[in-house]
Amino acid sequence: MLIVDDKPDMRDVLERLLRAGGFRHVKTSASCTEAMALLEHEHFHVAVVDARLDTGSFDNRDGLQLMHKIRKIDPSIAVILLAAPGDTQAIQEAMRFKSGKLSPFKLHPAPAADVLEKTPTNLKRLGESVLQVFTEVVDINWDLNIKDPGKALLGLIERLRFSDGSTPDVMQLQQEVRELLGKLFPGCTRLDVYKISEQNSGYSKAIVFLVKPWTADGEGVVCVVKIGEVEIIEREIGCYTQFIKQRCNRSPVQIEPTHRTRRLGGMIYTFIGLAGRIHDFGDYYREARDLRLIKRALRNLFSDTLKLQHGSTGQIRQGQDLRRLYVELLRLDGHELQMRQAQLLTDTRSFWREANRRKIWLEDGTPLLNPVEYALKAAFKGDYYESIIHGDLHTHNILIDRHNETWLIDFANARRGPKLHDYITLEAALVVETIAEDDSAVLLGWARALFASADFRSPALPQDLAAHAGIAKAHAVVSSIRTLALSDGREHSYDSEKFYVVGMFFTMLFLMSAKFLNDGKRFHALVAAALLAERLEAAL
Known part of the structure; x- marks a missing residue:
């Protein structure tokens, strides 16, 4: 609880009223400046703010300004405004409901959750008003028992990084995650938390995990929860609503409810039919001994x-600038690519x-064409088939159930774009992220087999590389992806192989600069990009 009032005696009265109502954690401040300093370092759920923070001036509106600043800093804080009797302007501004674009999160639509005129009678009901705001606006299930014996949630939280590159305080994030789960599961008594993937590592702007909810009536259905940086979650909600909802088999029928805290947003993917043991494609791929199962899952993914x-939303785009397309699609920056390449070399x-x-x-x-220089100076013109795409189809965004059917999550990059991009991103993830091999000569040989072979659609694997089980497995799966992908050109009458090579080239440059990969994997992506550049130049 935060109290903001310029009168010391009024602050004391308000604090006593709140503590008498059972609210023990109360901080007070005398001005907008003091309140902002507290908000910077401490976490509050409700703020009680005097509309006029200078009682010597009837026109003072510092409290109203603070109310709007609080909403901007942390919209999850519920504000109760204290207005002087008859101050209708303050009351109207505090209760003016927002118009236009609304937040996808469950937030109070007016700047203030409640307004009390500062009369003795109204002040006596301050505790009642705060309790109502806690129940209806803050709306956290404080009694929720979170069971996480394997410390899966802590491990995932430690991986969170924000877009500005900052490393958030783990204890503060733990508190926000617990509160988010309390908002997402209001009617539950207990949650059991599980990882989806045992192998998922590296830093991320969001985390995904499984939750089994329990209510007074017993065990509920396991669901998939995502928590991450507010902007990432908000973007995904928008992209899902615009591009995915009701347009994709075995995608969530909804991603609700959605809630937020100061820095984190959260949502529940609601699937119909997803049950049993759930893998992500990365774990499924590693555990599968029978290549036929992996190939069947790929056919299920792309054909079902x-x-x-992919199929009902498309059109051919002819004579397009493919460099511009991929710069926008992957948010590539030429200067950053040059710096990353120089550091790797x-x-x-x-x-x-x-x-x-x-x-x-x-x-x-060994000499290779400089891929970054080639990307910046070469001409990339071509045709492609545009449809609604997932946009980030890597091994952790594909779930597989007990029936070996595929399901999709993470729609923050969904958009209209080249249909082949979904195939390209999955192949690139398999080639760069899933291979445990660290012998640079072996990796270079495999990269040549994949990207410099005369037969790009079905590249042969040299016998000396076939002895490496991990590479042989990945090579067979990559060949299956290309077979599925490159049939698209025959279906829609364009040079799908040319586009696939260009798309893979820029995707490898993206992975070369990716912060979530170690130097060895990023260098493997750099070599792949160089070989693809040589292939493109030779085709001119």
Whole structure:
């Protein structure tokens, strides 16, 4: 609880009233400046604010301004405004409901959750008003018991990073996550928390996990929960509503309820039919010994789960600037790519010569085309089939149930775009992220087999590489993805192989600069991009 009033005696009265009502954690401040300082370092659920923070001036509106600042800093804080008797302007402004675009989160639509005129009678009901606001606006299930014996939630929380690159305080995030779960599951007595993937690692702007809810009536259905940076969750809600809802088989029928705290947003993916043990595709791929099961899952993904989304919304785009397309699609920045490449070449003792920036040399002296320079200077014109795409189809965004059917999550990048991009991102994730091999010579040989082979659609795997089980498995799965993807060109009459190579080239550059990958995997992506650049240049 935060009390903001310029009169010391009034602050004392308000604090006593709240403590008498059972609210023990109460802080007070005398001005907008003091309140903002407290808000910067402490967490509040309700703020009681005097509309005039200078009683010597009837026209003073510092409290009203503070009310709006609080809403901007943390919309989840419920504000109760104290107005002087007859101050209708303050009352009207406090209760003016927002118009236009509304937040997708469950928030009070007016700047203040309640307004009390500062009369003795009304002040006596302050505790009652605060309790009502806690129940109806803050709306946290304080009695929820969260069971997490494997500390899955803590491990996931420790991976969270924000867009500005900051590392949030883990204890503060734990508190916000607990409050979010209390908002998302208001009628539950207990939650059992589980990881979806045992192998998922690296930093992320959002976390996804399984929850089994319990109520007084017993065990509920396991559901998928996502919590992350507010802007990421808000963007996903918008993209899902605009592009995905009712357009994709085995996607969530809704992603509600949605709630937020100061820095985090949360939502529940609601599926119909998803049950039993749930893997993500990454775990499923690692555990599967029978390649036929993986290939069957891929056919299910592209021929069934994504069929409605890909097939009913498309059109051919001819003569397009594919570099511009991928710069926008992957949010690529030329200067950042140059810096990331320079750092990787230095760390791996590879280099380029200033007199000839078109080439880079690996540590063993192998020359390759400089992929970043090629991306910045070459012409990339081509056709593609545009449809609604998932936009970020990697191994952790695909769930697989006990019937080996595929389900999708994470729609923050859904949009209209090249249909083949969904195939490309999945192949790139398999090639770069899932391979445990760290022998650079072996990886270079495999990259040549994948990206420099004369037969791009069905590249052969050299016998010496076939002895590496992980590479042989990935190679077979990549070939299956390409077979499914490149049939698209025959269906829609455009050069799908050319687009696939261009799209893979830019996607590998994106992975080369990705902060969530280690240097070895990013260097593997850099080499792949260089080989794809050579393939594109040779085709001119």
